[in-house]
Amino acid sequence: MSLDFGLSDVHVLVTGAAGGIGLETVKLFQQLGARVTAQYNSAAGELPKLQSIVALQADVRDEAAVDQLLRQASEKNGGPVSVLIVNHGIWPSQNSHIADMELSQWQNTMAVNLTGPFLLCRAFLQGLRSASDQVKENASIVFIGSTAGKFGEANHGDYAATKSALMYGMVPTLKNEIVAIASRGRVNSISPGWVATPMAEATLQDKAFVERALATTPLQKVATPADIARQIAVIASPVLSGHVNGMNIMVDGGMEGRLLFPPKQ
Template sequence: MSEMNGVVMSLAGKVALITGGSRGIGAATVRMFRAAGARVVFSYQAAQEQAEALVVECGGEEVCRAVRQALATPADGAALVAAAVEAFGRVDCLIVNHGIWPAHDQPIATMTDEQWRGTISINLDSVFGLVRAGVAAMQTQVRESGPGAPSSVKGHIVLIASTAAQRGEAFHADYAASKGALISLTKSLSSELAGQGILCNCVAPGWVGTEMSLAALSDPETSKKATALIPLGRIGSVEEIAGPVLFLCTPLAGFVSGEIFNVNGGAVLVG
């Protein structure tokens, strides 16, 4: 029997663009994609020191670039894709991880236009710009590389949604609506692009220990209620979200398209 060397999830030669990459799930994803051999461009908005430190940790600017880019409009998304292409010449994997979750409870009857538009613009409008420009870049790469097998995989898009997208979230209708739209977008993109070799999938995390959720989870009562709904009885780690994202961009997931990948400790069991 030949010696077994294990299964390797390699992205050698690939370029990944990861939004919101300086902290939390994004930073864990940047580290994991670099460990898999990809060159990575990631965006940040305010955490410059963390972003610069992450670039150094991941091997320096020859293989990892941080781009300061607000993401609130389609034009913002397009600008970030252009920056990634300028940095490394292509984009093979687009990971849409950025977003906001207003931590305060806000009844729908008193939610302001400003809160609604602010959440939708960041969580959805900019995603449209990212996906539109990212798909155009991938299609250009395919045309320039010449003909290949019709079913071969030429690009990956992974959108990060939430359990709130699947079951709703009282007093956070803006967030749930924006993330629910990403699930529908995933299925639409899969139907449109899979035949072109561009696979789109979605990862839907539950409660994860990030800075965004810290305000809520630091309250003992809220934390107790959250963990009570999770069969595994604990909050997830950022690495436990980054791992499935990486998997969906490897050849091991080459027959997966339009999937909603639930990573929530068993809290929500829906597609």
């Protein structure tokens, strides 16, 4: 991409970077000249094959592990993180009404999708306090939300609740708090609808499900990881989006709502 995003030599940390949106985001930021640190949980996937990428394992549910992740990122990739892309997340594949959901499922989804982002943002902001003015000038947090956070998602209330908390709780709160540390710091979210990622592959093989999922979407297509990665890069860019703050940007093909699932007999 020939357009200058102002991200050359900027340290970007991407969580959930081993596949799907995360991996595509890592590759794009690398193309834009950023210094990229890529977090993964259990499997690194293609990350070791990418040159100039610092790949670090960390369980985002673990306070000590997250603090160590930010320290190692700073030590191994030229200084403190300027841009934090909170991309990781789990979507339990089994359908489960709230009335029937196991507490263990609810707690694990909350731990990964909500407590993890809290720990990451806390460690990131603490590191930002002692960072240079140049690092602070480019400071940005980008959450990956979801149409589930806007419209809800029957059978996946745990996932919907976490995404809504990021989009409508964390973003507007942190956009007011980050400026106390970095006066030009920004916080936004990019919120996709269905994306053709490995996590969604099995679900998207059901043509009837896809038709129903896209019924209120004018563009009538499932997004690619690249569609989302490009919007992440745009919102993280201090050149293109330097005055965009506290926004939840839907990247969902114009989705207007959900159709109800057929009632159980």
